[in-house]
Amino acid sequence: MAQQIRLKNEEAEIEDLTEFLIKAGHGVKGLSETELGDLPQQYIQPQSERPSCMKIMDESSIPIIDVSNWDDPMVVKSVCDAAHKWGFFQIINHGIPLEVLENVKLATLAFFSLPPEEKRNYFKHTSPSNHVRLSTSFIPEAENALEWKDYLSLFYVSDVEALTLWPAVCRDQLLDYMRMSQVVIKPLTEVLMKGLNINEINEKEWSAMTGSKRINLNYYPKCPKPELTVGVGRHSDVSTFTLLLQDDIGGLYVRAPDGENWIHVPPIPGALVVNIGDALQIMSNGKYKSIEHRVIANKINDRISIPLFVNPKPSEVIGPLEEVLKESGEKPKYKTVLYSDYTLHFYRKNHDGKGTLEFAKL
Numbered sequence: 607m608a609q610q611i612r613l614k615n616e617e618a619e620i621e622d623l624t625e626f627l628i629k630a631g632h633g634v635k636g637l638s639e640t641e642l643g644d645l646p647q648q649y650i651q652p653q654s655e656r657p658s659c660m661k662i663m664d665e666s667s668i669p670i671i672d673v674s675n676w677d678d679p680m681v682v683k684s685v686c687d688a689a690h691k692w693g694f695f696q697i698i699n700h701g702i703p704l705e706v707l708e709n710v711k712l713a714t715l716a717f718f719s720l721p722p723e724e725k726r727n728y729f730k731h732t733s734p735s736n737h738v739r740l741s742t743s744f745i746p747e748a749e750n751a752l753e754w755k756d757y758l759s760l761f762y763v764s765d766v767e768a769l770t771l772w773p774a775v776c777r778d779q780l781l782d783y784m785r786m787s788q789v790v791i792k793p794l795t796e797v798l799m800k801g802l803n804i805n806e807i808n809e810k811e812w813s814a815m816t817g818s819k820r821i822n823l824n825y826y827p828k829c830p831k832p833e834l835t836v837g838v839g840r841h842s843d844v845s846t847f848t849l850l851l852q853d854d855i856g857g858l859y860v861r862a863p864d865g866e867n868w869i870h871v872p873p874i875p876g877a878l879v880v881n882i883g884d885a886l887q888i889m890s891n892g893k894y895k896s897i898e899h900r901v902i903a904n905k906i907n908d909r910i911s912i913p914l915f916v917n918p919k920p921s922e923v924i925g926p927l928e929e930v931l932k933e934s935g936e937k938p939k940y941k942t943v944l945y946s947d948y949t950l951h952f953y954r955k956n957h958d959g960k961g962t963l964e965f966a967k968l
């Protein structure tokens with residue numbers, strides 16, 4: 607197969623690659639396992655996006671916050687300051703049992719270990735529902751260069767629906783995690799709102815901020831030439847916030863507050879990475895920031911990560927919160943947008959740093 611991929615002329619190559627990756631269900635994991643030795647040209651990123659162009663700040667680190675007591679004013683301050691300055695932080699002692707997190711990682715590996723004949727049923731054209739979708743790269747149709755990643759994206763509607771639609775090898779573990787994640791989602795939302803002087807969150811605001819959830823299982827197989835490609839290109843999440851579980855390999859980099867340098871997010875056993883998404887940047891009128899981040903591929907190890915995106919409901923109209931505008935006296939920096947229009951805009955283009963936010967800028 608590997609030889610076939612390489613020997614075809616350029617146009618046939620793309621067709622063949624699509625056949626191999628998607629129709630046959632091998633994904634980039636299958637490509638990695640063929641031990642090509644070389645990187646197919648479709649994965650070669652322009653010079654400016656390659657790791658060699660990143661200025662990395664080794665001495666810096668995003669905050670690590672012990673959240674064993676969410677009511678502690680110091681915790682509230684640390685979380686809100688981090689959301690303002692860094693847009694990214696790690697939380698420890700968050701109350702989700704280690705076993706639940708370990709089971710999510712094992713379930714992710716179990717899904718990607720399924721034979722290609724089974725996995726191919728979850729790609730867009732064959733998936734039984736648009737709430738379950740396996741993809742390779744981000745949006746292959748919209749990208750000039752592909753990303754070295756496969757991912758299963760699961761939109762959560764209810765336990766009942768997930769039990770019917772989600773793949774049996776991982777659904778119970780993921781549902782346990784979704785259930786347990788409330789011990790973080792609820793106090794984290796309350797604390798972030800406190801930082802905006804919102805002390806009571808009504809039903810409508812809960813729905814505006816946390817009304818829908820999506821969980822992605824990311825698989826980054828080892829890559830023959832990591833220096834020429836990316837695991838995930840520069841982007842900010844379109845969520846309200848994201849809880850990210852990563853394994854012990856590393857490779858996630860976030861933009862430093864100076865807007866130029868990059869900072870590695872080291873794996874910490876048992877910790878969760880939290881990042882602010884575009885929706886909360888909009889609702890907080892820019893007080894909290896969604897930060898650009900990217901993943902570098904790895905030559906030696908496969909890597910997995912599992913982001914849980916906490917989002918507004920797709921039918922929600924979001925914009926700067928009234929309380930925030932009143933309290934600060936600021937003019938709105940963003941217009942109101944239908945959240946599903948915002949996410950559709952994100953899904954129609956390749957990763958472009960913080961470009962998605964332009965859609966909502968006034």
Ligand SMILES: CC(C)(COP(=O)(O)OP(=O)(O)OC[C@H]1O[C@@H](n2cnc3c(N)ncnc32)[C@H](O)[C@@H]1OP(=O)(O)O)[C@@H](O)C(=O)NCCC(=O)NCCSC(=O)/C=C/c1ccc(O)cc1
Pocket residue numbers: 736739741743744745759761818819820822838841842843844845883915917918919920945946947949950953954
């Ligand atoms: C607008 C959505 C996304 C889809 O609406 P739908 O009408 O029920 O679903 P469709 O299946 O008809 O999808 C419409 C289009 O959206 C795209 N799409 C629909 N889900 C997908 C999908 N998981 N994958 C990649 N295209 C999709 C897809 O391209 C499709 O376009 P097309 O095929 O041309 O009809 C809707 O689910 C929605 O608004 N959800 C809100 C919650 C939500 O999912 N928010 C996104 C949080 S995810 C996030 O912050 C970051 C994600 C991310 C992901 C990958 C990365 O590399 C980096 C970051």
Ligand SMILES: O=C(O)CCC(=O)C(=O)O
Pocket residue numbers: 822824838843850852857858899900901910911913
């Ligand atoms: O793999 C990671 O560490 C981050 C992945 C990511 O940014 C995403 O899926 O949105």
Ligand SMILES: [Fe+2]
Pocket residue numbers: 841842843899
């Ligand atoms: Fe992300």
